[in-house]
Amino acid sequence: MRKANQKWAFLFIFINLALFLLFFAWPAAFGVYYSFTDYNGNVSSFVGLANYIELFQDTSFYKSLWRTFLYTLLGVPFIVITSLFISVLLVSKHTKGKNVAKVIFFLPWLVSPIVVGVLWRWMFGESFGFINYVIQLIGGDPVPWSSDGTFAFLVVLFATAWMHVAFNMLLFIGALIAIPKTLYEAAEVDGGTGWQKFWYITLPSIRPTMFLVVLLAVFNLMKEFPMVQALTNGGPGTDTTFLVQYIYETGFNQMRVGYASAASMVLFVLLLVFSLLQFKFTKGGKVND
Template sequence: MKKWPFLFIFANLVLFILFFAWPALLGVYYSFTEYNGSIATFVGLNNYINLFQDPSFYKALFRTFFYTLLGVPFIYVTSLIISVLLVSKYTKGKNVAKMIFFFPWLVSPIVVGILWRWMFGESFGFINYMIQVLGGNPIQWSSDGNFAFLVVLFATAWAGTAFNMLIFIGALISIPKSLYEAADVDGGTAWQKFWHITLPSIRSTSFLVILLAVFNLMKEFPMVQALTNGGPGSDTTFIVQYIYETGFDQLKIGYASAASMVLFVVLLVFALLQFRFAKGGKIDD
């Protein structure tokens, strides 16, 4: 019987090596080569030098930072508010509401992009149709960069709320009810209970939600690809779209691998900073 734990560990180790470690090592190797899919020629640091001299790379990277900077708080606040309402004893129809809010998690990111593209289409979209019915002028959702970015942001929040909602609900229902009862005895308001009891009690959960949201937004690809295809122009081209276009459309796989390594370092640095902040300025060895 003692062999079974080792067998399961070995199976997971094999999967980790095949689908994570080996592709990661290949990516590092290709980042130092000029590789077009058939022949890899070692070029040293040329890919990184060219990458840091490419204005398009900086535009995609900083556009991704801006998208993440706006998207993470939006997703966090939306998920937390919905979760608080769904665990409140005053909310009616909670089971139906949970099903409705959880529905986006069941849908593929590509389907989410197509759905929102249909809703916000300029000539055929449901939103513009309703605006015209009400006597307004149709909005250029897909040809105006600012509006396209806004649609991507709302689609991201809609798709990302469900999973975070489940995490928050699990944390909220585990908070001892005695804390709220003591606050009621002391005359605490709803806001005071939320600020002084709820938020501190879900600190570790908040850290997890923020960390996962940052990773998901920094790596967002299928939903944005289906929704805007990086357009108009390059106004919604984020770093992963830039890597995809460089690697697969232009067949600069070595160059795209270098960009992937930069993204990996950025995410690693952010994760370490998050852990340091979450543990009060100390990372366990």
């Protein structure tokens, strides 16, 4: 029986290793190679560090990188706070209709990011959008959701939160349910308020899950592409062109695959830094003090 189990274990490991090598390691190796060439989709020649030198002298790259950081810096707290707030409501004994609410809040996770982008583009269209239609019905002026860079950025931010809250909500609900009820009962005996119980019991107890949610949100936002592409296509102008959109534009529209590969390596290094932070501050699923 033990030998049979070992065979199945090695089989599953081999399958996963083969998939990893085929769909990640092999393309990643090509990406590293192309970043040192002037590959345009047909022919390539080795150019050394020329792509990286040009990249770090490109103001458009720095603008897209800054937008990505701003998008992540604003989006991560928004997603985490919203997810946690909804999760606390859904596990509260005072909340009615929790099962229906869970289904409603989880539906965005089942929708394709492209569909999410199209849906929000329909809702916030300037001349045909549902939101502007309602605003005009109550006597207001239509809002330039897609022609004003600030408004377009805000729409992307809210669409991102709407799409990513569901999965994080499930993580938080699991962590909240696992908190021993005796801790809250002891706090009630000592006269603790609802806010005190949340601050001194709930938050410390879900700290490992909180850290995981933050890291996943950072990864998802820094790599977000299909939803933003379908919603704003990087516009107006380049106001919602993030780093992944910049890579797509240079690699596929301008056919500068080598240059885009160099930008991809920069993104890889940034994500690697966050991954190393995860290994540094977490061990066995627990956050170190």
